[in-house]
Amino acid sequence: MASIFETKRVNVYPKTIQPSKIIKLTNLDRQCPTLMYLVFFYKLSYNHKLVNDNYVFNSLKLSLEETLSEWYPAAGRLWKNPNNGNKLDLWCNNGGALMVQAFTHAKFSEFGNLSQYNHFFENLVYKPIYNNGDNHNNISEMPILVAQVTKFGCGGYSIGIGTSHALFDGQATFNFVSTWASKTHFNKHQGIIINGLECPKPIHDRQILLNITNNQTPIKNNALSKVAAIQHLYQLIIQTGPYDHMVKNPQLFVPSIEEDCVLSTFHFSAAMIESLKRRVHGVQSYSASVCTSFEIVTAHLWKARTKALRLRKERMVCLQFAIDTRTRLTPQLSQAFSGNAFVLASVALTAGELELASYETIVSKIKMAKNCVDNEYVRTYIKALEGSGDALPPLRELTIVSDWTRMPFHKVNFMYPYVNGAVSVCPLTPPVPQVAYFMQSLDHDKGIDVRIGLNPQFLTDFSHYFLAIS
Structure with a gap:
């Protein structure tokens, strides 16, 4: 199987820096703080196979900076909050997301049906190494949003995105990637439309769920x-x-x-x-x-x-x-x-x-x-x-x-106008x-x-x- 060659790794920060703050998480958020990965595959037509790799990467990076201005918790870190019983909370510290640029000589045709999982796809996402022992990285140093843009030998692209499940559920992940895609240089004139409706600004505060949980009425x-x-x-x-x-x-x-x-x-x-x-x-x-x-x-x-x-x-x-x-x-x-x-x-x-x-x-x-x-x-x-x-x-x-x-991930188009949508979206x-x-x-x-x-x-x-x- 072909290799993946990383050419660039950069931190991505919100275009508009928000004041540092702590968002208290619910137990639903804390269930699974690991990164969940999706890989989007885009097959470019013959006329667009010579699209400049750096132009694609930089467009996605700039649009992510803009997106993080509203979705700023994704640029933060998980943190064991000593003021909340050492429970995991979300530290919105503008620590940044992480983006990787890579290429491979492999071609889409080598994998057959891209909707079928292939272990090679695990190489199309960036996976931070997490160790919690002494002298190792701890959870508050790990990015909770990562992305990898990989150019294939056939001219196609994959965009592998990892988000912490403590940050987003499936619906929120869909809203986030749809917003990000809509802000790419190519898509800006299209507006942010999700499932036929304009997407409102995200609400990150968990207070409604926390109020329900903290209700002092005795549980029956x-x-x-x-x-x-x-x-x-x-x-x-x-x-x-x-x-x-x-x-x-x-x-x-x-x-x-x-x-x-x-x-x-x-x-x-x-x-x-x-x-x-x-x-x-x-x-x-x-x-x-x-x-x-x-x-x-x-x-x-x-x-x-x-x-x-x-x-x-x-x-x-x-x-x-x-x-x-x-x-x-x-x-x-x-x-x-x-x-x-x-x-x-x-x-x-x-x-x-x-x-x-x-x-x-x-x-x-x-x-x-x-x-x-x-x-x-x-x-x-x-x-x-x-x-x-x-x-x-x-x-x-x-x-x-x-x-x-209810989440048509394949319609999330990071590569407009070169393609009409992803040819496949594969959860890892x-x-x-x-x-x-x-x-x-x-x-x-x-x-x-x-x-x-x-x-x-x-x-x-x-x-x-x-x-x-x-």
Whole structure:
């Protein structure tokens, strides 16, 4: 495989420097302070293959400086705040993001379908080295936003971006990269338009979520049992049997000791989705409003994955999926909120019950789990995350889904007017590779691309069960 050659590494600071300040984080932010990476691929036409590399890099650097003036926390650092119990908070100190320029002789054609993960893609992002021992870098010295611009031998470009999950959730990441792309030299006349709407200025303050969490009203005795995501997780841990230490405070996004995973992307076409929807109430009473595409594909994936793993019928199996609380809280969070606003909803059955359950039953349970997410659910959920968190034991029985279909990352165009959009956007290996990500399909057929990590021994069976729609 071809090598990557780094030619430049620079710090990028906000064009307008903001006063230094501390933003208190919530436990949702502290769940996963590691960097999450996306790689955008842009294939230039023959007429544009001689675009000057430095011009592209400098344009992106200047637009990032402008973007950081409003998204200034991304130029800051995480910090163990001694005034807040040594908890991680966000130190907006204008420490700067980091950008790398690189090139490779490799060509896009060598990788086939760019939507399929390839380990070489890990070289298309800059990965800061973090050590927390004596005489080593500590977390307050590490950038929480990094980017790498790589020119390929075929004339194409990749832009690999890493953002700390303590800084942004998926929706905020999409808003950030969309804003950055809109401010490139080429795009400035286009304005900042996201999903057909002008993007408002980001709101970085976490106070609404902190107020909900700090509400002094005693949590009801049965409140924790109503937060199904936490209750089911403890039940799964107990079911695994003896573990080398007691998991006192499990956190989903703390990397676990896990078997090898292969990251694969499966295309689920609009026709396949409609076929599944008709199973919910039959052809005669079919209505597209009976269930969403997310609900039916999630139900189908849960069935397919559980069947592929060949779990014993009496084993408890659990489906957990991320819910955006921005519109579910009172008062509501703005869509411009830049922190972490997702919690997990949860459904549990035995493997035998899941195998026999109709799609209508599973979709109904998914809807019920969604509807449970309110202020009290979020408050109890966030409080349950208090503490440093222990790594989970391997839990094959746990299926996790994250919905990115409302975030069309492939339409984020850092290279306008040379291209109409990215030919592919590839998430790199997440902290929990078993999570299934639902993304908008690039095939323009209103389908869904599902990225999931699976043990190689189960990959063939899962592919068969997941894609076989009769």
